[in-house]
Amino acid sequence: MNLQIFIICMVTNLWVLSPNVQSFRFELESGHSKCVAEDIKINSMTAGHYSVVNPNEGQPLPESHKITVKVNSENYYYLSENVQSGQFAFQAVEAGDYLACFTVVDHQPPVKISVEFDWKPGVAAKDWSNVAKKGSVDAMEYELKKLADTITLIHEEMFYLREREREMQELNKQTNSRIAWLSLLSLFICLSVTGIQVWHLKSFFEKKKLI
Incomplete structure (x- = not known):
């Protein structure tokens, strides 16, 4: 019995210490989009945070460094336009792929924007x-x-x-x-x-x- 409890605790600790979190940085060019998909179970909590990386530390972000973010599935929809950062959180009402798409408005001359994105499912999504x-x-x-x-x-x-x-x-x-x-x-x-x-x-x- 003690061995079973020990195994369960070990598995639980590993689960806590290594959550399935998508955290990365990517670049977007003017007029282009990039999408990220996440397979989420029904009734599972999920949260995402995104922000545009400031190319010039200590100075305000340029007006051109704004993005439009859309997260959607068959029955869920989130949209935030012309923002430099933001977050979303929801409980999945259906199982399947949820798609988060980031778009930069077309600028002349073209600009390249770096975006940091964290997508946390399950326990990791809770504050x-x-x-x-x-x-x-x-x-x-x-x-x-x-x-x-x-x-x-x-x-x-x-x-x-x-x-x-x-x-x-x-x-x-x-x-x-x-x-x-x-x-x-x-x-x-x-x-x-x-x-x-x-x-x-x-x-x-x-x-x-x-x-």
Whole structure:
């Protein structure tokens, strides 16, 4: 029993220490767009923060360094136009790919803008520092709340993976069944063509009185 608890704690700690966070910097040219996709499970929390990198530290950002950000799926839509930074957060109402697209208005002469983007799903999307401040909880309660949320996320992830495995098994069964029918059909066609060829050759030889 103690071994099982130890294994669960180890897995949980690894999950907490290495969250699935997309954090990177990319460049955009005038009149161009760049999109980032994230596969999010239903009812999962997600949050994103984006900002234009100042090319001249200590000075205000140029007016040309503004972007338009759009995040959407089939039933969710977020739009922020001509901004230099911002953030979004939502709970996914459906499972699937969510697309975040960044666009720079066409400028003359062309400019190149660097953008920093953090996309945090699941536990990482929650602002735990604010939770601790607002709830006036001590360090132990803070860690327990975070741990409980992480365990819940792992539990949901396990069910999600089982569902995906079941879908893959169904797909494999359907594929194998179709391949089997296709093989039978191919065999029938080959035998039919062979029979027709034999009949044609036999008729040809009989007409020529060779048999």
